Amino acid sequence: MTFLSGLRDRLREGLKRSQEHLASGLAAVLAPERPIDDALYEELEELLLAADLGATLAADFTNRAREEVMFGTVTRADQLRPLFRRFLADTLQPAAQPLDLDHRPAVVLMLGVNGAGKTTTAAKLAAALSGSGKRVLLAAADTFRAAAIEQLQRWGERIDVPVIHQAAGSDPAAVVFDAVKAATARGVDALIVDTAGRLHTKANLMSELAKLKRVIERQLPGAPHESLMVMDAPTGQNGFAQARVFHETIGLSGVVLTKLDGTAKGGIVVRIVRELKVPVKLIGVGERVDDLQTFDAETFVDALLPVQ
Amino acid sequence: MLDSLSTRLQSIFDRLGGRGRLTEENIQEALREVRVALLEADVNFKVVRAFIDRVREKAVGQDVLRSLTPAQHVVKVVHDELVELLGGSGHRLTPAPHPPTVIMLIGLQGSGKTTTAAKLARWYTKQGQHPLLAAADTNRPAAQDQLQTLGGELGVPVVGGPGQTPLAICRQAREDAAARGLTPLILDTAGRLHIDEALLAELAAIRKEVLPHHVLLVLDAMTGQDAVTVADRFNKAVGVDAVILTKLDGDARGGAALSVRSVTGRPIAFAGIGEKTDALEPFHPDRLASRILGMGDVLSLVERAQEGVDQTKAEELVRKLREDAFTLDDFRDQLRQVRQLGPLDQVLGMLPFGKMLRAAPKDLTAESTDLGRFEAIIGSMTPDERRSPEVINGSRRARIARGSGTTVQDVNRLLKQYAQMRKMLKQLKGMEGKLRLPIPRG
Ligand SMILES: Nc1nc2c(ncn2[C@@H]2O[C@H](COP(=O)(O)OP(=O)(O)O)[C@@H](O)[C@H]2O)c(=O)[nH]1
Ligand SMILES: Nc1nc2c(ncn2[C@@H]2O[C@H](COP(=O)(O)OP(=O)(O)O)[C@@H](O)[C@H]2O)c(=O)[nH]1
Ligand SMILES: [Mg+2]
Ligand SMILES: [Mg+2]
Numbered sequence: 001m002t003f004l005s006g007l008r009d010r011l012r013e014g015l016k017r018s019q020e021h022l023a024s025g026l027a028a029v030l031a032p033e034r035p036i037d038d039a040l041y042e043e044l045e046e047l048l049l050a051a052d053l054g055a056t057l058a059a060d061f062t063n064r065a066r067e068e069v070m071f072g073t074v075t076r077a078d079q080l081r082p083l084f085r086r087f088l089a090d091t092l093q094p095a096a097q098p099l100d101l102d103h104r105p106a107v108v109l110m111l112g113v114n115g116a117g118k119t120t121t122a123a124k125l126a127a128a129l130s131g132s133g134k135r136v137l138l139a140a141a142d143t144f145r146a147a148a149i150e151q152l153q154r155w156g157e158r159i160d161v162p163v164i165h166q167a168a169g170s171d172p173a174a175v176v177f178d179a180v181k182a183a184t185a186r187g188v189d190a191l192i193v194d195t196a197g198r199l200h201t202k203a204n205l206m207s208e209l210a211k212l213k214r215v216i217e218r219q220l221p222g223a224p225h226e227s228l229m230v231m232d233a234p235t236g237q238n239g240f241a242q243a244r245v246f247h248e249t250i251g252l253s254g255v256v257l258t259k260l261d262g263t264a265k266g267g268i269v270v271r272i273v274r275e276l277k278v279p280v281k282l283i284g285v286g287e288r289v290d291d292l293q294t295f296d297a298e299t300f301v302d303a304l305l306p307v308q
Numbered sequence: 309m310l311d312s313l314s315t316r317l318q319s320i321f322d323r324l325g326g327r328g329r330l331t332e333e334n335i336q337e338a339l340r341e342v343r344v345a346l347l348e349a350d351v352n353f354k355v356v357r358a359f360i361d362r363v364r365e366k367a368v369g370q371d372v373l374r375s376l377t378p379a380q381h382v383v384k385v386v387h388d389e390l391v392e393l394l395g396g397s398g399h400r401l402t403p404a405p406h407p408p409t410v411i412m413l414i415g416l417q418g419s420g421k422t423t424t425a426a427k428l429a430r431w432y433t434k435q436g437q438h439p440l441l442a443a444a445d446t447n448r449p450a451a452q453d454q455l456q457t458l459g460g461e462l463g464v465p466v467v468g469g470p471g472q473t474p475l476a477i478c479r480q481a482r483e484d485a486a487a488r489g490l491t492p493l494i495l496d497t498a499g500r501l502h503i504d505e506a507l508l509a510e511l512a513a514i515r516k517e518v519l520p521h522h523v524l525l526v527l528d529a530m531t532g533q534d535a536v537t538v539a540d541r542f543n544k545a546v547g548v549d550a551v552i553l554t555k556l557d558g559d560a561r562g563g564a565a566l567s568v569r570s571v572t573g574r575p576i577a578f579a580g581i582g583e584k585t586d587a588l589e590p591f592h593p594d595r596l597a598s599r600i601l602g603m604g605d606v607l608s609l610v611e612r613a614q615e616g617v618d619q620t621k622a623e624e625l626v627r628k629l630r631e632d633a634f635t636l637d638d639f640r641d642q643l644r645q646v647r648q649l650g651p652l653d654q655v656l657g658m659l660p661f662g663k664m665l666r667a668a669p670k671d672l673t674a675e676s677t678d679l680g681r682f683e684a685i686i687g688s689m690t691p692d693e694r695r696s697p698e699v700i701n702g703s704r705r706a707r708i709a710r711g712s713g714t715t716v717q718d719v720n721r722l723l724k725q726y727a728q729m730r731k732m733l734k735q736l737k738g739m740e741g742k743l744r745l746p747i748p749r750g
Binding site: 046049054055113115116117144145146147168197199200201232234235236238239241263265287 | 343344347348349350353416417418419420447448449450451453454455456457458461501502503528530531532533534535537538555557558559560561563564583
């Protein structure tokens, strides 16, 4: 995905801030002369917990480290960081997959819980595509939240991308239907559909989402080509339940992890990738239009276990 | 998954051979389970560590209450300790001696500030007050329109437009509120990161000049470990007087609340339980404690039922849950109550094992259930059929369909949904027994 390249430095800069407070902690934990004992394992486990990996995964990785020490592959504390780094990178590597946009129109469905960053991500992605010379259309299928349509329209004006919309409170399926029709008729390269936030526990809203997908499929076999769950990095363990239910209902093609410009690490995606095999495709690192980046496992792991 | 903390602890103590007194040794393993439960509930790991130490200190040496098993006793100690840490009996926002009372909402992006501002406006309107909303988020596209729309729906005036600074909007709003005799004044601010010094300074400036009486941190209940950092930074930079926990209508356990309490010492005032403006309730520490421990929220359900339907119906509902005496008549009552109680999934979410709610019949929501048709079908049944639906065979189905002007498929659909509902209640009941949930006698 060349259209997003060149932003890596910004990402690093964003991630650096979140590393700062942890860096000193890790340096102290992994001082080379420090004996490898229970206290050390405990501190390492806590580093993973602090990043929202969850109790099970944190214990699992720590136990694997114990095994390596037992087998003698690791003898010094400062060798543990590369070890953990490898565990995490091995888990996440398959997750670094590009967006599948080789279709005309390529249809991207943005979904997720309330306030995660769907609308902003839809706009950022539209801007990135349009900036790389593609013709893009946005669809305002959040007809529920107050002024959600206006929000996307403002973005549309700002980035000069047309927004298909209807009145507030109208049927999102009708908006989506119109949008696919318009995308096909105008021969655009990509259609990005912004949907209303919904908690995965609300059965009626989940079936509404399934219906939106069916409407797209029926008009354009093979679409949507991307169904992206947007989740913000501060999300804790509930993120897994979200991903599981959205995946069961819709079949996710990927996750977008937003708000990585804060201090939260978004470690719950490690579990999502490992157990659901859903890749992380994009990350959001700010509120500005160019604060979108492709997911890179190495960079992400470095943020989880910062280099001293 | 249905394995609650209580049952897990029970099996530990069963293995240890339930002794009458809690000792350092025999609660060690139990406390490990408690630790995992708290971590899974998103309580910050440092807070968990301190919490476990406190519980150990309290529990060791205690004699197990005669009415409880050792596992239940540990759960009780943990639960009581959680309730205490979460703020005892709850917190109310006191009105200012000289109106307007000024409430300022701050927090991360997307946490629910604007929605909560509108919810609070509605809350105070219902109490006979006349609030004023100030739209001081000049950053997010259409954030002011969002509050304008919500205010419009509620009939609450909203001030603040494009081209003004947030400070100017808040300052002006305070003057307006005083001049128009409106209180409380609710200030909605833009979301910002807790590490964005410039934007935090902006909030501090508003606080200093507009002098809000209550600065409320709006926090998403799904927040993980980062909640401590967020709360700490906002508290240090701006000052936090109380917290509002949003999006508790999902199945997040809400352990972040405990983290925030621990680092700021500030109480939690309200809980957001839905997207609509009526989905706000006072915060109940005991319920969140049960929820963090995965013990459901039966009290909330009962209270909501009492607000939404008449008292006897609410008690009936709880009794049916207990006794598994759920007939088609009850089913019809349930369908009618769905409208008053809110969407069924939300009601069920308050029961123990919120995860069960995904077993809820998908169509059984206020929006999609054809209540009229179902009522007609049940109306065409004999009292016998309503009490014991198993007797409804093919020919009876045809008769009922004819009598109600529906089709046999409709009748089948209703019976299927009823069976699903009943099965679910049965499972709930089975678990409820194990947990000894504090359901008042009906
Ligand atoms: N700091 C930061 N804020 C973000 C990011 N993505 C979205 N936001 C903000 O989060 C809030 C909610 O975003 P929005 O797109 O409206 O979420 P939606 O409800 O899922 O559509 C807005 O204030 C956005 O500006 C990000 O990557 N970083
Ligand atoms: N389910 C649920 N959604 C909520 C709740 N509170 C707010 N929201 C939703 O969360 C999203 C972000 O809310 P908003 O008020 O715009 O957040 P802000 O960026 O902090 O002002 C919107 O989609 C709201 O409808 C709640 O208690 N439950
Ligand atoms: Mg949106
Ligand atoms: Mg807002």
